[in-house]
Structures are given as C-alpha cells and as structure tokens.
Amino acid sequence: MLIAVPAIRPAWTIGRSIWLARRAGFLALLSAPLICGWLFHLSSRAFLEGDGPDLLGYLPMGLSLFLTFVFCNFTESDRRGRFDGFPSRLFTLPVSTRTLIATPIVFNVLAIGVIYAAWAKLALPALGRELPLSWPILYLATGMICYQAIVWALARFRIARLIILGIGGSVLALGWIALRRGVERELLVGVVPNGLDVHSITCAGLVVMSIGALVLANIAVENQRRGGISKWKGWPGTDVEQSSQSGKLHAQGTLLERIADALPRRQKRFDSPARAQFWFEWRRHGSVLPLATGTVLFVIIAPAPFCAPISAERVGLLLCWIIALPLLLAFVLGKGFGKADLWSKEPGLPLFQATRPLSNTHWIGAKMKAAALATVSSWLIVLVMTPLWLWLWCDYQSLLQEWRAAANRDPKVFSASLAAIPILILFTWRFLIGSLYLGLSGKTWMLNVTACGVFLSIFAPVIGAIPFVQRNFHHLLFPPRWLPWLLAGLFATKFTAAAALAGYARWKGLVTNRAIGNYAAVWFGIVALLVILVWRMVPFELISPDSGWNKASFMLLPLFLMPLLRVSCAPIALAQNRRR
Amino acid sequence: MKFPSPSSAEAVIAVTGLSRRFGSKVALNDVSVFLPRGCVLGLVGENGAGKTTLIKHLLGLLRAESGIVRVFGRDPIADTVEVLGRIGYLSENRDLPAWMRVDELLRYTEGFYPNWDRNYAEQLRQQFALNTSQRVRALSQGQLAKLGLLLALAYRPELLLLDEPSSGLDPLVRRDILEAIIRSVAEEGRTVLFSSHLLDEVERVSDHLAMIHEGRVVFSGPLDQIKQSHRRLIIRFETAQSAPPRLEGALSISGCGREWKVVCGDVNGKIAACAANLGGVVVDDQIPTLDEIFVARAGKELVC
Numbered sequence: 001m002l003i004a005v006p007a008i009r010p011a012w013t014i015g016r017s018i019w020l021a022r023r024a025g026f027l028a029l030l031s032a033p034l035i036c037g038w039l040f041h042l043s044s045r046a047f048l049e050g051d052g053p054d055l056l057g058y059l060p061m062g063l064s065l066f067l068t069f070v071f072c073n074f075t076e077s078d079r080r081g082r083f084d085g086f087p088s089r090l091f092t093l094p095v096s097t098r099t100l101i102a103t104p105i106v107f108n109v110l111a112i113g114v115i116y117a118a119w120a121k122l123a124l125p126a127l128g129r130e131l132p133l134s135w136p137i138l139y140l141a142t143g144m145i146c147y148q149a150i151v152w153a154l155a156r157f158r159i160a161r162l163i164i165l166g167i168g169g170s171v172l173a174l175g176w177i178a179l180r181r182g183v184e185r186e187l188l189v190g191v192v193p194n195g196l197d198v199h200s201i202t203c204a205g206l207v208v209m210s211i212g213a214l215v216l217a218n219i220a221v222e223n224q225r226r227g228g229i230s231k232w233k234g235w236p237g238t239d240v241e242q243s244s245q246s247g248k249l250h251a252q253g254t255l256l257e258r259i260a261d262a263l264p265r266r267q268k269r270f271d272s273p274a275r276a277q278f279w280f281e282w283r284r285h286g287s288v289l290p291l292a293t294g295t296v297l298f299v300i301i302a303p304a305p306f307c308a309p310i311s312a313e314r315v316g317l318l319l320c321w322i323i324a325l326p327l328l329l330a331f332v333l334g335k336g337f338g339k340a341d342l343w344s345k346e347p348g349l350p351l352f353q354a355t356r357p358l359s360n361t362h363w364i365g366a367k368m369k370a371a372a373l374a375t376v377s378s379w380l381i382v383l384v385m386t387p388l389w390l391w392l393w394c395d396y397q398s399l400l401q402e403w404r405a406a407a408n409r410d411p412k413v414f415s416a417s418l419a420a421i422p423i424l425i426l427f428t429w430r431f432l433i434g435s436l437y438l439g440l441s442g443k444t445w446m447l448n449v450t451a452c453g454v455f456l457s458i459f460a461p462v463i464g465a466i467p468f469v470q471r472n473f474h475h476l477l478f479p480p481r482w483l484p485w486l487l488a489g490l491f492a493t494k495f496t497a498a499a500a501l502a503g504y505a506r507w508k509g510l511v512t513n514r515a516i517g518n519y520a521a522v523w524f525g526i527v528a529l530l531v532i533l534v535w536r537m538v539p540f541e542l543i544s545p546d547s548g549w550n551k552a553s554f555m556l557l558p559l560f561l562m563p564l565l566r567v568s569c570a571p572i573a574l575a576q577n578r579r580r
Numbered sequence: 581m582k583f584p585s586p587s588s589a590e591a592v593i594a595v596t597g598l599s600r601r602f603g604s605k606v607a608l609n610d611v612s613v614f615l616p617r618g619c620v621l622g623l624v625g626e627n628g629a630g631k632t633t634l635i636k637h638l639l640g641l642l643r644a645e646s647g648i649v650r651v652f653g654r655d656p657i658a659d660t661v662e663v664l665g666r667i668g669y670l671s672e673n674r675d676l677p678a679w680m681r682v683d684e685l686l687r688y689t690e691g692f693y694p695n696w697d698r699n700y701a702e703q704l705r706q707q708f709a710l711n712t713s714q715r716v717r718a719l720s721q722g723q724l725a726k727l728g729l730l731l732a733l734a735y736r737p738e739l740l741l742l743d744e745p746s747s748g749l750d751p752l753v754r755r756d757i758l759e760a761i762i763r764s765v766a767e768e769g770r771t772v773l774f775s776s777h778l779l780d781e782v783e784r785v786s787d788h789l790a791m792i793h794e795g796r797v798v799f800s801g802p803l804d805q806i807k808q809s810h811r812r813l814i815i816r817f818e819t820a821q822s823a824p825p826r827l828e829g830a831l832s833i834s835g836c837g838r839e840w841k842v843v844c845g846d847v848n849g850k851i852a853a854c855a856a857n858l859g860g861v862v863v864d865d866q867i868p869t870l871d872e873i874f875v876a877r878a879g880k881e882l883v884c
Contacts, residue, residue: 269690276691284679341677350675355639356692357665509658579641579657 010095014103018074025071026111030118032064037123057127061119062173065140068115069147069169072108075155077345085155086221097222105148105214109141116140135203139179142206142213143172149213153220259291273358277366285333285342286370289432290377292329297322297381301389308393315394322386326378327424330431335447337371337432338439338570348442354578360571361515364436371432379425412537419533426526430562437569442577483548487556494565501568510571523562530558590617591650592739592771593638598647600633600795607633609795611647615773615788620765622786622803623775624870626878629792631775632672635743638773639669651739665693668737672744674724678717682710682727686734693735701734708756722753729757733764740764740772746781754781761785779870789870791877798877803870810873813842814864815855827854832876843868843876 019026040057076087090100120131150168154161179202270276300318304310310318336342340349390396407414438446505511534554543549593615600608608630615621623631636642637649640656640663649656656663676685686705690696705712708726710719719727725745732740742761746754758781764770765785776782782789783803790800799806810831817825820837827833829850832843840860844851852862868876 266687269687271691273692276688279691280677280688343679350677351641351669351671351673352676354641355664355667355669355671356689357661357663358692359661578660579643 010093011099011103011106014090014093014095014100015107018104018107022071022107029064029068029071029111029115032060032067033115033118033123036060037118037126040123040126057124057129061124064115064119065112066169068112069144072104072111072144072148073151074104074108074148075151083155084158086152086224088224091225097218097225100225101148101152101214101217101221105145105217108144108148112140112144113137135179135199136176138203138206139176142210145210145217146213149217149220152217152224155220155224273356274362274366277356277358277363278369281366281370282373285337285367286374286377288342289326289329289333289374289428290381292333293326293378294381294385296325296329297385301385304389304393310394312395312398315390315396315399319386319390319399322382323424326375326382326428327431329378330375330428334431334433334435336439338367338436338441338573340439340442347439347444347447349577359512360510360574360578361512363574364440364511364570365515365518367436368433371429374432375425375429378428379421383421412539416537419537423530423533426530427561434563434566437566437573440570440577441573478544478546479548481546481548481550484550484552484556487553487560491556491559494560498565498568501565501572505568505571505575508572508575510575519567523564526562527558530561531555534558591615592617592619592652593621593773594648594650594653595634595637596648598634598637598644598649600630600637600642600645606795608637611792611795611797613790613797613800615771617771618769619788620772620774620786621788621790622782623773623790623792624777624779624782624874625792627777629878630795631792632743634792635669635741635773635775638741639664639667666738668732668735668740670725670728670732670740670742670745672747674721674728676716676724676728676731678715680716681712682714682716682719683712685716685727685731686712689731689734696735700736701730704730704733704760707760722749725749725753725757729760733760736768736770738771740770740774742772742774742776744775744777746776746778754778758785779874783870791874793878806873807867807870809846810868810876811844811846812864812866812868812872813844813851813855813862815840815842815851815860816863817855817858817860819859825855825858825860827851827858829854843872 036057074086075084076089077084078088086101093100116137117133120133120136124131146168147165150161150164154164266279270279300322333342339347340353403413403417407417502511502516506513506516534557538554540551540554591614593613595611595613598608598611599606611630611634613621613634623634625631633642637644638651638656640660643657651663652666654663677688680688682705686701690698690701708723708730710723710727710730716724716727729745732742740761745761746757749757761772761774762785765772772785774782774785786803788801789803789806791798815825815827817838817840821840824833824835825840827842827844830842830844834841842851855862
C-alpha cells in the first residue's frame with residue numbers, strides 16, 4: 001500500500017482532509033463541462049455554424065478554468081485579518097514544509113487538469129472542436145503552481161498580490177492564445193538553435209518555471225512557518241511595522257487604510273447613530289469605488305505624457321473604457337457592498353455591529369447614502385481627470401469636430417450627451433445598491449447561489465439564445481404588438497411582490513413608513529426622469545408601426561431599470577442576519 | 581431560593597419558559613430567569629450549556645422558539661433599538677472592527693449612545709492604558725477585552741451583559757477587568773449578568789447565581805443561600821469500599837478506600853442515615869465551595 005510508506009502517509013492525510021473539505025466545490029466545478037457538453041450535444045447543429053462554437057465553447061471553458069483557480073486558492077486568514085496565506089494551523093503538524101506545500105499543490109494541479117480534460121474531451125467535441133491534452137495541462141499546471149506560489153509568498157501584501165495576480169493572469173491568458181496559435185514558433189525564431197523543437201523547448205521552459213515557483217513557495221511558507229515575517233517590514237502594502245518606542249509589532253493598516261488615514265479625518269462627535277453608521281459605511285465600502293476608479297484611471301492616463309499626442313482613434317477607444325469604468329467597478333463592488341465588511345471573508349454580522357442600537361432603516365439608509373457619495377465622487381474624478389487628459393495629451397480636435405457635425409445634423413445628439421451623464425451616475429449607484437440584500441443576508445449559500453446564478457445567467461441564455469436569435473432575428477426586431485402588455489404584466493408582478501415585501505417588513509417593524517416613502521419617492525423620481533428622457537430622445541418616428549417596440553414598450557422599460565423588489569428584500573435580509 | 585416573580589416591575593430581565601433548539605441539539609429547555617434591578621447575576625455552566633444562547637436571546641440576536649423574553653419589560657426582538665440602547669455588552673469573541681484606530685472606534689461607538697460620558701471613557705482609557713492611535717488589530721487579547729469593556733461601560737448602561745469577559749486572559753488583565761466591573765456595580769448599582777467559567781470571579785462579583793446544565797436552569801437564587809443549601813460531607817467507613825457507596829440524595833461522591841467526600845443538597849441528615857446503614861460515619865460537615873457545587877451539579881468526580 002502506498003499510504004503505508006512513512007513519507008507518503010502525512011501527505012495522504014493532509015490531501016484527504018483537503019479533498020473532504022473541497023469535494024463539493026470541485027464536483028460543482030466539474031459539473032460545468034458536463035452540463036455544457038450535454039447542452040452542446042442537444043443543439044450541436046446550430047452551433048456548428050459560424051463563430052458559435054468558438055464563442056460558446058471557449059468562453060464557458062475560460063470562465064470555468066478561472067473559477068477553478070479561484071477555488072484552488074488554498075489560504076486562510078488569521079483571526080484579525082492581518083494575514084491571508086498558507087493555513088498557519090498546519091504549521092504545527094509533524095511534517096516538512098515541502099510536504100505541507102506539495103499536498104495542496106498536487107490537489108490543485110489535479111483539479112485543473114481534470115476540469116480541463118473534461119472540457120477538452122467531453123464538452124467541446126460536441127461543438128466539433130478538438131483540443132490537445134498534453135501541453136495545455138502542463139501549461140495550466142505551471143500556471144496553478146505559479147499562482148499558488150504568489151498567493152502564499154505575498155500573504156501580507158494583499159494589494160501587491162492583487163496587482164501581480166492580475167498581470168500574471170493576463171500573461172497566462174495571452175500565453176495560452178500564443179501557444180494555441182503556434183505563435184511561440186515565430187517568437188522564438190533565432191533564439192532556439194536549429195534542429196531543436198520549439199514546442200519541446202517551450203514545455204521544458206514551463207517545467208523549469210514550475211520548479212522555480214515550487215522553490216519560491218517552499219521558501220515563503222518556510223519563512224512564515226519560522227516567523228520570519230519581520231524581513232518584510234516596511235514594504236509598501238504590508239501591515240506590520242516595528243514601533244521604535246515599544247519594540248512591539250504595530251499594525252499600520254493596508255495600503256487602502258493608509259490612504260484613508262491620510263485623508264482629512266472627522267474629529268467631531270456624530271450627532272446620531274445614522275451618521276456614525278454612514279461614516280462606517282463610507283470608510284469601509286463607499287471610499288473603495290472612488291479610490292479604485294482613480295487608481296485605474298491613473299493607470300490608463302499615466303502613460304499619456306510619454307506617447308502624446310494620442311491619436312483620435314485611440315482616444316475614442318480609451319474614452320469608452322473610461323466612461324464604462326465606474327459602471328464596471330460598481331457592478332463588481334456592488335456584489336459585496338451589502339456585507340458587514342467588504343473585505344471580510346465572513347458573510348455574517350459581527351456581534352459588535354449586530355448589537356449596536358441601530359434600526360434596519362438607518363443601516364440600509366447609511367449604505368445607500370455611502371453608495372451615492374461613492375458614485376458622485378467617482379464620477380467627479382472621471383469628469384475632472386478626463387477633460388484634463390484630453391486637453392493635455394490627446395488629439396481631441398477631430399473627435400470634437402465629429403461630435404459637432406453630429407450635433408448639427410441632429411440637435412438631439414447634444415441633449416443626449418448631456419443626459420448621458422446623470423444616467424450613467426444613476427446606473428453606477430444602482431449597481432452598488434442593487435445587491436444589498438445579498439450581503440445583508442449574511443448567508444454564504446445565498447452568495448454562492450448568486451455566483452452560480454451569474455454564471456448561468458451569462459452563459460445558459462447565451463448558449464440557448466444564440467441559435468434562437470439566429471433563427472428568430474426578425475421576430476425579435478419586430479416583436480408582436482402585445483409586447484407592451486407583457487412588459488406591463490411583468491412590472492405589475494414585480495411591483496406587487498415589492499409592495500408585499502415592503503408591507504411585510506413594515507408589519508414586522510423592520511422598516512418605517514417614512515423610509516418606504518423616501519425610497520418610493522427616489523424611485524419614482526428617477527423612473528420619471530428616465531421616462532422623460534426616453535420620450536424625448538428615442539426616434540419613435542423611425543420605428544415601424546407594426547413592431548411591438550412601440551412608444552409604450554419604450555416607456556415601460558425604465559420601470560425595470562431601478563431596483564424595487566431587491567431593495568424591498570434588504571430589510572428582511574438584514575433582520576434575519578441580525579437574529580437567527 | 582427564587583428571584584422575584586415575572587410580574588415584578590423591577591425585573592430588568594424576565595425570561596419565562598424559554599426553549600431553543602439548534603437542529604437536534606436542545607440549547608435551552610424551559611429556562612426561566614428573573615433579574616431584579618441592581619442585582620449582579622452570575623451565570624455558570626459548562627461549555628455548551630446554553631449561557632451564550634441565553635444572552636443572545638436577551639440581546640435580540642436570537643428569536644425565542646417558545647417562551648417569553650423581556651428586558652426592561654420590552655421584547656428585544658420587537659424593540660431592538662430601545663433595548664440595545666440600554667445594554668452594555670461584552671462578548672467573549674471581542675470581534676471589534678480591526679481596521680479602526682482606538683480613537684475612531686470610541687468616536688464611532690459614541691454616536692450610538694446619547695448618554696456617552698466622554699470623561700468617564702477617557703478615565704477608563706487611561707486606566708486601561710490604551711493608546712488612541714493604535715489600530716484595533718494591533719491590540720493584544722487583554723487590550724481588546726479592556727477596550728470592549730470600555731465601550732460597554734462608557735455610556736453607563738442600565739444593564740451590563742458580560743459573556744465570559746475574562747476568558748483566555750492573564751491574571752493581571754482579569755484583575756483589571758474585574759475591578760472595573762466591581763467599581764461600576766458598587767458606584768452606580770448597575771444590574772449585571774455575568775457569565776463565566778471562573779467561579780472565583782463569579783463569587784467575587786455576583787450576589788445571585790444561576791447555573792445552566794444541558795440547557796436547563798439547575799438552580800438559581802442568592803449566592804449565599806445557594807451555598808448554604810449545599811453541604812460537603814466526609815464519610816469514613818469501617819471497611820474500604822471498592823465502589824462508590826450508594827447514598828440517596830448525594831449529588832456527587834468521590835474518594836477511595838475508607839474515606840469518601842459527598843456533596844449534597846440540604847439533605848445531610850438523610851445521607852448520614854444512609855451512610856450509617858452502610859457502616860459509615862460523617863466525620864466532617866462543611867459548606868462546599870462554589871467550585872465543588874458546580875462540579876457536583878455539572879459533572880461526575882473521579883473515583884480513584
């Protein structure tokens with residue numbers, strides 16, 4: 001028996017515990033290629049035409065592999081959240097560090113290999129796509145080992161780790177594309193001596209990289225195991241600093257906390273619990289969006305002085321990204337905005353917060369206000385920095401001319417441009433508050449189900465919808481005339497459910513009439529604004545009178561844009577989180 | 581040996597017939613506890629007995645499956661804000677927001693309590709030697725416990741709920757914390773519910789005692805009365821006993837050979853008669869310590 005060998009036994013025991021703890025997640029990940037393969041098989045005829053197979057096959061596979069990397073993140077935080085690296089509880093086991101790190105790495109490499117193989121051999125063949133096994137598995141295994149080494153080595157440098165993982169992930173994806181298309185042969189021409197196989201050299205390089213990453217992981221974890229963290233003191237992003245006075249370790253906070261500390265701080269006392277909570281929400285959640293927006297914007301804009309003037313074509317592309325930036329960031333941050341602490345792995349309310357004498361109404365109100373301030377601050381950064389960037393380093397004249405020409409042709413272009421700004425601001429806020437109920441519920445299973453729901457809502461409809469759209473494109477463009485009735489019915493259902501939930505929350509004393517009235521007023525105000533904009537901006541005269549996309553349909557669409565039902569769930573979710 | 585009835589207007593805490601299950605485990609089973617104003621109730625019981633579950637019900641963090649929970653005559657679920665505004669709570673977890681600095685946490689907490697006493701908070705801060713510019717995550721366990729107690733005391737709450745306040749702390753920190761609690765009780769006559777494993781602490785602070793065992797309140801009442809109602813007997817037998825003697829009414833029997841220690845309720849006469857039947861005689865009769873009562877009620881002593 002293999003496990004009878006003394007050297008293997010501890011590794012086997014650790015591996016078994018990892019498997020028992022993670023088998024459900026692994027099986028869920030493995031089910032994705034199986035389900036997709038079955039779906040592809042059902043509608044393979046439609047997929048085999050055009051770009052369908054590439055789009056529908058590779059996109060879910062890419063996401064599935066990405067999720068596997070996230071899932072295989074073998075780390076644990078310490079109780080105070082200062083450290084998020086190799087689980088320190090394992091340090092006391094009577095095994096070498098090599099064994100400690102080898103076991104999760106072997107598990108992770110096996111996991112990524114099995115999931116890739118399932119996509120390559122079970123799912124994609126149904127779309128007529130054949131993928132090799134050997135080099136991609138080696139490539140993904142190398143990526144996994146490097147990923148794990150970075151995660152462990154930078155356990156105390158969370159922001160630096162995020163940046164490095166982002167860059168590493170991009171390199172991994174680009175390398176995959178290069179290898180898939182055989183570009184490495186062109187890249188390595190002249191470097192590799194004649195007579196040697198470029199592919200073999202690449203594979204050997206991957207093996208060397210894996211060994212290097214293993215050595216790095218071993219050094220890093222060994223260092224952590226022996227308490228060698230003091231070597232890293234003073235690095236940017238670290239939260240440990242030696243106090244000159246006491247000689248004790250004092251946490252100085254993460255980079256984000258230091259930035260927040262550098263900003264002017266409130267010294268006055270808070271007049272009310274709602275204001276105190278608003279400050280808390282702003283510091284812990286709200287300030288993240290403007291900081292992130294400013295940082296990403298800086299990364300986009302910073303190279304401008306070195307490559308000025310930037311051509312009109314590039315300016316147009318970058319401008320689109322800059323405008324989309326707060327929206328994209330708000331969409332991502334919004335998923336955690338409702339949590340008690342955005343940065344905490346624990347979804348539930350800490351006892352300290354749960355026992356503050358603060359009503360649910362004030363709590364949710366503080367979150368909404370912090371989201372509003374975050375939105376306005378982010379857009380202020382965008383609206384101040386972007387014109388400066390355009391004026392100083394970009395060829396904006398031709399863009400301006402085109403815009404003027406368009407405005408002369410149709411005066412609505414000017415007013416549409418002006419209207420776009422408040423609409424974008426509204427949508428940013430909407431993304432931040434739309435998922436409040438999820439975080440406020442404090443239930444891990446709800447967050448997991450939502451993550452799966454996002455996956456399904458992105459890919460399942462796409463998988464089913466593309467053939468449908470291909471077949472029924474005309475019908476979708478010219479839907480039946482009863483479309484407004486369908487939309488009205490859907491809205492009536494949504495409104496009734498929201499009203500029922502709000503009524504229930506009111507009956508249970510979870511929310512006040514005033515709070516319901518306030519949000520209803522905000523909701524009606526925003527929806528009225530959107531309806532007026534639709535009324536003024538949409539060129540109804542160009543739409544065929546036989547199409548269901550008539551004036552009524554367009555007027556009904558804004559009713560679905562602002563969250564109503566989900567906001568009604570928020571006080572109930574918070575109440576359940578506070579008392580179980 | 582009972583507290584005032586639930587109808588008493590002065591009962592700060594009135595719990596009647598409270599039951600709670602977590603899956604198949606019964607955490608609380610028909611628990612009734614009444615705490616009059618100005619009393620200090622020590623809540624004792626082994627790990628998992630249901631002490632924290634009871635405290636969470638008082639804070640409105642758990643909904644009663646059956647029974648009635650009233651704090652200041654109010655339902656902590658329906659009137660969460662009003663009830664929490666009058667309670668100072670210190671949890672054994674000490675899960676204060678790690679990212680805040682001490683001064684920020686003080687200012688943040690102050691916002692929730694109109695009665696926050698800045699001078700008193702500063703006095704406690706100095707007494708506990710807490711640095712205002714330090715981050716909470718950098719504090720030691722002892723400093724965290726002190727900061728938690730400061731936050732619980734600084735608004736002079738009517739009711740103080742202390743859930744294992746000195747669990748896992750060194751003797752010096754325990755002394756500091758206990759002194760602060762005792763001073764707060766002595767100077768302001770505060771009502772306190774004090775849950776702890778450390779029975780010497782409970783004995784020092786509390787004037788009333790309730791013991792929970794497997795979700796049930798085994799006994800409750802004034803501390804002196806509880807101690808007076810238990811006896812510790814030393815019984816010497818003529819011949820060595822190979823097994824613990826069968827003494828009806830004994831809560832616990834420990835010892836070996838000829839001499840056995842028996843802890844019992846107020847039934848020492850009956851025990852003496854039983855022992856005489858078995859050839860034994862009571863050679864010592866004293867009031868047991870709280871530790872001995874706890875062990876007799878909660879567990880079984882080893883027989884050598």
